[in-house]
Amino acid sequence: MVTTTAARDTDLASVLVQTMHRLQDLHAETSRPLGLTPQQAHLLCVLLGGPLGMTELSRILSIERSSLTSMVDRLERRTLVARIPSPTDRRASQIELTPDGLALAHEAHDAVVDRINTMTADLPASTRNTITSALRSILA
Amino acid sequence: MVTTTAARDTDLASVLVQTMHRLQDLHAETSRPLGLTPQQAHLLCVLLGGPLGMTELSRILSIERSSLTSMVDRLERRTLVARIPSPTDRRASQIELTPDGLALAHEAHDAVVDRINTMTADLPASTRNTITSALRSILA
């Protein structure tokens, strides 16, 4: 028996799943007061990087294009996003944030970041850096 | 200027959000082939710890009791869970896994754990331990 106080193999997986659920709750809690579902907040925040076509946006959000159509419909009705016809391809359009959508996206983003920073405030800097670079390498 | 190559303050938050989204996708991908939504898989896996009442289960899943009622209805129709009347409180019932539900819950659990273990396989043991205990302290 080599393992002593070392974590078992499933421990990291299990704690990551729990963390995911906690972050989902936190995401829902921060979106709701802004009048957004977590999915809507996600969509708006993705658009902070610039306008995107429906196909690319659906890929980033991991949802079908047909599902995205109705989401964009609802956000467009609320004047949070706009469909801009592509000048080069008459089939395609770009989804972009309106001024209202931009402001709300920033609010939603800042709210989550604030909550997470509060949640992780007690971690030592070295631990924060270890986690940050480890998760980055996983995501890459 | 003290910071050198150190991560900025929002970096940990940002990478945690990205990790959450990645894990959500992974969770959906592993649940789907089993005929489960991620929410259903979550519910079944929570019940691996033993039967629970509706109120407590709704608290753990962070959903309203009324939302849970319909989820349990659907799972009960598929004989994956059962409502057991409480012997002491005639208002209350315990939700428990059926044999089919138990088997499926294990499958769902193992599938996610396997995928996450694969995803994190390249991390050195010391990093894994750091992350595990850091996230545990955050969740506590």
Next chain:
DNA sequence: TATTGTTATACTCTATAACTATA
């Protein structure tokens, strides 16, 4: 032919409000 995006349809998830039965 392939791609972009939409429509039609059917479920599932979720919340709010009102309710029943029991404690």
Next chain:
DNA sequence: TATAGTTATAGAGTATAACAATA
């Protein structure tokens, strides 16, 4: 009165299949 759970209702998220328009 308070709690456990349900019902009724409405809206949102999601997938599949079929489609129109354009490339």
